Amino acid sequence: MLEQNSVENRLLCALPSIDYERLAPYLICVELDSGTIIYEPGQDIECAYFPCSAMISIVSIMENGATTEIGLIGKEGMVGLPIILGGQHYINQAIVQIPGTALKLKDSILKQEFQRSKPLQKLLLLYLQARLTQVSQTAACNRQHKIEQRLARWLLSAYDCLLSDEIPLTQEFIANMLGIRRSGVTTAAKSLQDRGVIRYNRGKIKIINPKALENASCECYRLVKDEFFRLLGTKRG
Numbered sequence: 001m002l003e004q005n006s007v008e009n010r011l012l013c014a015l016p017s018i019d020y021e022r023l024a025p026y027l028i029c030v031e032l033d034s035g036t037i038i039y040e041p042g043q044d045i046e047c048a049y050f051p052c053s054a055m056i057s058i059v060s061i062m063e064n065g066a067t068t069e070i071g072l073i074g075k076e077g078m079v080g081l082p083i084i085l086g087g088q089h090y091i092n093q094a095i096v097q098i099p100g101t102a103l104k105l106k107d108s109i110l111k112q113e114f115q116r117s118k119p120l121q122k123l124l125l126l127y128l129q130a131r132l133t134q135v136s137q138t139a140a141c142n143r144q145h146k147i148e149q150r151l152a153r154w155l156l157s158a159y160d161c162l163l164s165d166e167i168p169l170t171q172e173f174i175a176n177m178l179g180i181r182r183s184g185v186t187t188a189a190k191s192l193q194d195r196g197v198i199r200y201n202r203g204k205i206k207i208i209n210p211k212a213l214e215n216a217s218c219e220c221y222r223l224v225k226d227e228f229f230r231l232l233g234t235k236r237g
Contacts, residue, residue, distance in 0.1 A: 001024045001025055002024055002027055002029070002103070004017060004020045004021075004024070007052070007103070008052035008053065008075050008101075009050040009051060009052050009075050009078075009102075009103060010075055010076050010077075010232075011050060011076070011077060011078055011123060011124070011127060011232075012027075012050055012103065014123055014232070014233070015117075015119060015120060015123065016119050019113070019117045019119050019120050022113060022116075022117070023105065023109070023113055023120075026105055026106060026109045027050075027103040027104070027105055028103065028104045028105075029052075029101055029102075029103055029104075030049075030101065030102055030103075030104045031099070031100075031101055032049075032051075032054045032056075032096045032099060032100060032101070032102055033096065033099050034096055034097065034098065034099045035095065035096060036095070036096040037093060037094070037095050037096075038056060038079060038094035038095065038096065039079075039080075039089070039090055039093065039094040040093055041061065041089075041090060041091050041092055041093055042089055042090075042091065043089055043090075044088050044089050045080050045082055045083055045088055045089055045090070045107060046106070046107050047080065047104050047105060047106055047107060048078055048079065048080030048083055048104070048105045048107065048110050049078065049079040049080060049102045049103070049104055049105075050077075050078050050079075050102060050103040050104075050105065051073060051074050051075050051077065051079070051100070051101075051102045051161075052075055052100065052101040052102055052103065053075070053098075053100030053101050053162075054074075054096055054098060054099060054100035054101060054102050055072065055073070055074045055096070055097050055098035055100070055158065055161045055162055056072075056073045056074075056079050056094055056095065056096055056097065056102075057069045057071065057072055057073070057094070057095055057097045057177060058070050058071035058072075058073070058079075058090065058092050058093070058094055059092055059093045059094075059095055059177070060092050061092070061093055066179065067176050067177070067179065068142070068177070068178070068179035069138075069154075069177035069178070069179075070092065070135050070138055070139070071131060071134060071135055071138075072097075072134075072154075072157050072158065072161060073161070074160065074161025074162060075161065075163075076160070076161070076228065076232075077127060077131070078124070078127065079094050079102075080107070080110070081124075081128055081131065083107045083110050083111060084110065084111065084114045084124055085128075097169065097173075097177075098158075098161075098162060098167075098168065098169070123232075126231040126232055127231070127232060129227075129231055130224075130227055130228045130231045130232060133223070133224055133227045134224050134227075137220045137223055137224050138220070140220070141153060141218060141220040142178070142179060144218075145218040145220070146218075147178075147180060147184045147185070147187070147188045148188040148191055148192065148216060149216065149217055149218040150178055150180075150218070151174070151178065151185060151188045151189065151192070152192065152197075152213050152214070152216040152217035152218075152221070153217045153218055153220050153221040154174065154177065154178060155167065155198065155205065155207060155213060156210070156213055156214060156217055156221050157221065157224075159207055159210065159213075160225070165206055165207040165208075165210070166204060166205075166206045166207075167204065167205045167206075167207070168203060168204050169203070169204075169205065170203045171185045171186055171189060171200070172185075174205075189205070192213070192216060195212070195216075196208055196209060196212070197209050197212045197213050197216060198213065
């Protein structure tokens with residue numbers, strides 16, 4: 001059984017010990033590879049995932065195959081919210097973007113403990129509110145802000161999820177997540193690199209100056225970060 005003080009996922013760490021101990025025997029540590037699809041659109045969700053070092057995206061897929069990321073989840077969160085809401089599936093895809101570990105929990109156990117434990121119920125509902133802020137602000141950001149601002153916001157969000165200044169993702173992948181052409185990401189990334197904010201090479205982006213990157217971002221990053229802190233007492237990641 002995993003000791004609570006050794007668990008990296010912040011939702012699980014935030015639970016009172018008695019509530020965590022009821023979940024602990026059912027938590028299974030799994031290694032998630034990059035590109036692994038956790039859920040397909042419309043697929044019944046049988047397990048929740050609490051990322052530890054992995055990063056998972058919730059992606060909207062259009063009929064023509066175009067993709068846009070609408071949620072980015074790391075160790076601050078959980079994948080599988082429809083389990084506690086009763087809907088049982090997403091209309092979107094959940095896919096592993098950065099490989100790593102996560103704690104897997106069967107849906108029936110999560111439902112049982114969600115009904116039984118008031119602290120777990122409160123924590124997950126507050127997390128849901130924070131996620132709704134993230135999704136709605138992302139939608140507004142994609143419509144209102146320049147590509148460089150959106151790229152900076154996305155890199156900061158990934159930085160928070162991973163707690164690492166090196167992000168092993170290609171510009172093509174980031175373009176797919178932002179729902180824009182690769183040339184737009186290339187131009188924006190070059191501008192940030194020329195100013196000494198980031199460095200990119202061979203499928204990796206390294207954040208050199210997080211403060212300057214935050215200054216290059218729009219207000220959306222700070223708004224979502226502040227809301228996570230207000231609701232959950234911790235920043236994203």
